[in-house]
Amino acid sequence: xxxxxxxxxxxxxxxxxxxxxxxxxxxxxxxxxxxxxxxxxxxxxxxxxxxxxxxxxxxxxxxxxxxxxxxxxxxxxxxxxxxxxxxxxxxxxxxxxxxxxxxxxxxxxxxxxxxxxxxxxxxxxxxxxxxxxxxxxxxxxxxxxxxxxxxxxxxxxxxxxxxxxxxxxxxxxxxxxxxxxxxxxxxxxxxxxxxxxxxxxxxxxxxxxxxxxxxxxxxxxxxxxxxxxxxxxxxxxxxxxxxxxxxxxxxxxxxxxxxxxxxxxxxxxxxxxxxxxxxxxxxxxxxxxxxxxxxxxxxxxxxxxxxxxxxxxxxxxxxxxxxxxxxxxxxxxxxxxxxxxxxxxxxxxxxxxxxxxxxxxxxxxxxxxxxxxxxxxxxxxxxxxxxxxxxxxxxxxxxxxxxxxxxxxxxxxxxxxxxxxxxxxxxxxxxxxxxxxxxxxxxxxxxxxxxxxxxxxxxxxxxxxxxxxxxxxxxxxxxxxxxxxxxxxxxxxxxxxxxxxxxxxxxxxxxxxxxxxxxxxxxxxxxxxxxxxxxxxxxxxxxxxxxxxxxxxxxxxxxxxxxxxxxxxxxxxxxxxxxxxxxxxxxxxxxxxxxxxxxxxxxxxxxxxxxxxxxxxx
Amino acid sequence: xxxxxxxxxxxxxxxxxxxxxxxxxxxxxxxxxxxxxxxxxxxxxxxxxxxxxxxxxxxxxxxxxxxxxxxxxxxxxxxxxxxxxxxxxxxxxxxxxxxxxxxxxxxxxxxxxxxxxxxxxxxxxxxxxxxxxxxxxxxxxxxxx
Numbered sequence: 001x002x003x004x005x006x007x008x009x010x011x012x013x014x015x016x017x018x019x020x021x022x023x024x025x026x027x028x029x030x031x032x033x034x035x036x037x038x039x040x041x042x043x044x045x046x047x048x049x050x051x052x053x054x055x056x057x058x059x060x061x062x063x064x065x066x067x068x069x070x071x072x073x074x075x076x077x078x079x080x081x082x083x084x085x086x087x088x089x090x091x092x093x094x095x096x097x098x099x100x101x102x103x104x105x106x107x108x109x110x111x112x113x114x115x116x117x118x119x120x121x122x123x124x125x126x127x128x129x130x131x132x133x134x135x136x137x138x139x140x141x142x143x144x145x146x147x148x149x150x151x152x153x154x155x156x157x158x159x160x161x162x163x164x165x166x167x168x169x170x171x172x173x174x175x176x177x178x179x180x181x182x183x184x185x186x187x188x189x190x191x192x193x194x195x196x197x198x199x200x201x202x203x204x205x206x207x208x209x210x211x212x213x214x215x216x217x218x219x220x221x222x223x224x225x226x227x228x229x230x231x232x233x234x235x236x237x238x239x240x241x242x243x244x245x246x247x248x249x250x251x252x253x254x255x256x257x258x259x260x261x262x263x264x265x266x267x268x269x270x271x272x273x274x275x276x277x278x279x280x281x282x283x284x285x286x287x288x289x290x291x292x293x294x295x296x297x298x299x300x301x302x303x304x305x306x307x308x309x310x311x312x313x314x315x316x317x318x319x320x321x322x323x324x325x326x327x328x329x330x331x332x333x334x335x336x337x338x339x340x341x342x343x344x345x346x347x348x349x350x351x352x353x354x355x356x357x358x359x360x361x362x363x364x365x366x367x368x369x370x371x372x373x374x375x376x377x378x379x380x381x382x383x384x385x386x387x388x389x390x391x392x393x394x395x396x397x398x399x400x401x402x403x404x405x406x407x408x409x410x411x412x413x414x415x416x417x418x419x420x421x422x423x424x425x426x427x428x429x430x431x432x433x434x435x436x437x438x439x440x441x442x443x444x445x446x447x448x449x450x451x452x453x454x455x456x457x458x459x460x461x462x463x464x465x466x467x468x469x470x471x472x473x474x475x476x477x478x479x480x481x482x483x484x485x486x487x488x489x490x491x492x493x494x495x496x497x498x499x500x501x502x503x504x505x506x507x508x509x510x511x512x513x514x515x516x517x518x519x520x521x522x523x524x525x526x527x528x529x530x531x532x533x534x535x536x537x538x539x540x541x542x543x544x545x546x547x548x549x550x551x552x553x554x555x556x557x558x559x560x561x562x563x564x565x566x567x568x569x570x571x572x573x574x575x576x577x578x579x580x581x582x583x584x585x586x587x588x589x590x591x592x593x594x595x596x597x598x599x600x601x602x603x604x605x606x607x608x609x610x611x612x613x614x615x616x617x618x
Numbered sequence: 619x620x621x622x623x624x625x626x627x628x629x630x631x632x633x634x635x636x637x638x639x640x641x642x643x644x645x646x647x648x649x650x651x652x653x654x655x656x657x658x659x660x661x662x663x664x665x666x667x668x669x670x671x672x673x674x675x676x677x678x679x680x681x682x683x684x685x686x687x688x689x690x691x692x693x694x695x696x697x698x699x700x701x702x703x704x705x706x707x708x709x710x711x712x713x714x715x716x717x718x719x720x721x722x723x724x725x726x727x728x729x730x731x732x733x734x735x736x737x738x739x740x741x742x743x744x745x746x747x748x749x750x751x752x753x754x755x756x757x758x759x760x761x762x763x
Binding site: 279282306 | 680684691693697735742
């Protein structure tokens with residue numbers, strides 16, 4: 001796309017966002033005007049404007065994404081080429097595919113690497129590729145497991161001299177430091193670096209397309225693929241991956257078209273030009289102590305910004321297949337990941353005005369910050385609305401009866417339903433748009449289980465998300481508050497296997513939060529009867545949240561009614577591409593073997609211990 | 619000896635028999651002690667693995683370990699164990715040809731440090747001023763001029 005057209009699109013996006021925000025803010029102001037605007041209400045209006053701009057940005061990104069995908073469909077392969085780089089020789093490019101690990105289930109992670117390796121091997125394209133398992137683990141037993149998994153992988157694939165395992169003595173700089181150390185030691189041997197996460201899988205053809213794209217465009221510093229969430233087996237994971245599959249593609253396409261060529265980096269499933277990365281991405285320690293100072297945690301956005309600062313281009317490649325990741329299996333894991341990300345993103349507040357960053361980079365950092373700061377803003381908005389509408393009834397039976405009877409006769413300005421509808425449209429229209437778009441794609445529509453199943457799934461997803469949204473708002477508010485108060489989080493690994501969580505554990509973790517939320521919602525309903533109907537869903541959500549968290553953490557096996565009805569089915573689940581099918585086979589084999597399947601008395605492990613100059617493990 | 623070879627992943631019984639025979643031949647006397655037997659077999663496997671990859675004959679337990687490890691990581695115990703029976707034969711040549719990269723251990727390279735970038739903040743009004751200059755087309759033209 002020409003630079004001028006890109007700029008015009010960005011201006012159009014800005015104008016539409018401003019228009020939708022101004023429309024909503026004006027309507028809200030007219031509502032407030034009915035009762036006279038107090039300072040509290042001015043504050044309320046300010047918060048609403050920020051929040052409606054935030055949800056408006058997601059809405060318009062999705063609209064642009066939908067338009068881009070539709071244009072791609074209409075124009076056929078020529079347009080698709082813009083977002084999915086095509087053919088061409090690799091001309092001896094050397095690529096390192098790296099998988100950083102930190103206290104992960106190594107065998108599980110390396111199953112993904114094996115599926116990726118085999119997919120590339122089938123293309124007879126292994127010559128240009130080396131694979132590195134970059135461990136940052138500290139625990140001796142975990143390290144031995146990693147070595148064992150690597151040995152088995154090499155032996156099974158006959159991949160000695162092509163798949164390497166390296167463990168750092170000190171994990172300075174966490175994941176970013178891990179990659180940096182790799183680049184400093186071996187980066188010069190390679191033209192490109194493909195970064196995988198411990199739950200990433202990529203297909204050979206997609207990797208080849210990425211390498212070719214980098215070869216074609218010498219100014220391209222980083223090409224980020226859109227990682228499709230897959231392999232969720234619990235209800236929670238399946239709902240999340242369903243939403244990401246339906247709507248995520250739209251958002252990715254929108255970002256791709258709006259940010260191009262100053263895209264973003266999500267930390268994995270991306271190819272990086274090593275030369276560009278090495279000259280641009282040496283991250284400094286931020287002055288001051290953690291959580292806002294110290295090592296940069298959410299390094300990906302910052303690395304993207306630094307690459308752009310040096311003039312390197314970053315693009316997002318939106319394809320439905322070939323790049324996958326796995327998500328958290330339950331809400332507890334999801335929240336624990338969010339807590340780490342929240343702290344990392346809040347660090348970016350200090351970088352918003354860093355010297356030399358492009359406008360797009362600053363916006364990207366701001367969007368990342370807003371994904372967590374939006375929650376305390378929503379909470380503050382609700383709190384202020386309650387204060388503004390406060391009319392506490394007295395404890396008298398007659399007054400109570402009158403109060404209860406008065407709900408249906410609340411005088412609301414006529415703008416209110418319109419305003420509610422507009423806000424809801426901004427929130428929900430991207431989902432509807434995504435469903436409509438998926439419904440247009442014949443082959444993919446069948447993979448979703450047909451349009452009615454797809455639409456039904458989306459409605460249930462909205463209900464599920466709405467049910468946990470107040471709890472997530474409370475959790476995010478807590479994360480933001482604790483981070484700003486100076487409490488840092490541990491760098492804990494994610495639990496990736498489905499393991500149902502017990503009610504007792506959920507009560508221990510979420511009970512006090514849900515109780516607080518329910519108490520606040522109840523008190524607010526009491527204090528501001530006009531908002532009673534608004535507070536009831538919040539109250540209900542805090543009541544059902546814990547059973548829902550427990551229930552949604554349970555595995556949905558093959559015979560589960562939800563699966564047979566194809567509810568929350570996604571194309572990668574129903575028509576698994578070869579690389580995912582292979583991954584499932586590997587996982588099933590590993591699960592079948594169990595712990596007894598591991599070769600504990602392996603003489604090769606003893607030889608490895610001897611080479612490394614230590615006592616054998618067993 | 620057989621169980622040692624099996625643990626290494628030599629599933630071909632013919633190869634196992636041939637290797638055991640070769641190990642027995644190399645032993646000066648009758649091998650009664652199983653630990654000694656495994657040790658003899660290990661040395662034989664190490665020396666033949668080294669020959670397959672055209673390496674020097676290993677002279678220490680560490681070098682032997684490296685040779686065995688290289689052979690194991692190449693998947694050859696599974697795929698072409700007959701290279702151990704005849705380290706100069708066709709199977710061994712095939713294996714040598716296939717083995718292109720470094721073996722087992724990543725060769726250390728001279729470190730090329732990544733320069734640490736500055737993330738010093740500029741004052742927000744300066745950023746806004748620059749931004750407004752970019753947004754206003756006339757100002758941008760004047761700035762370029």
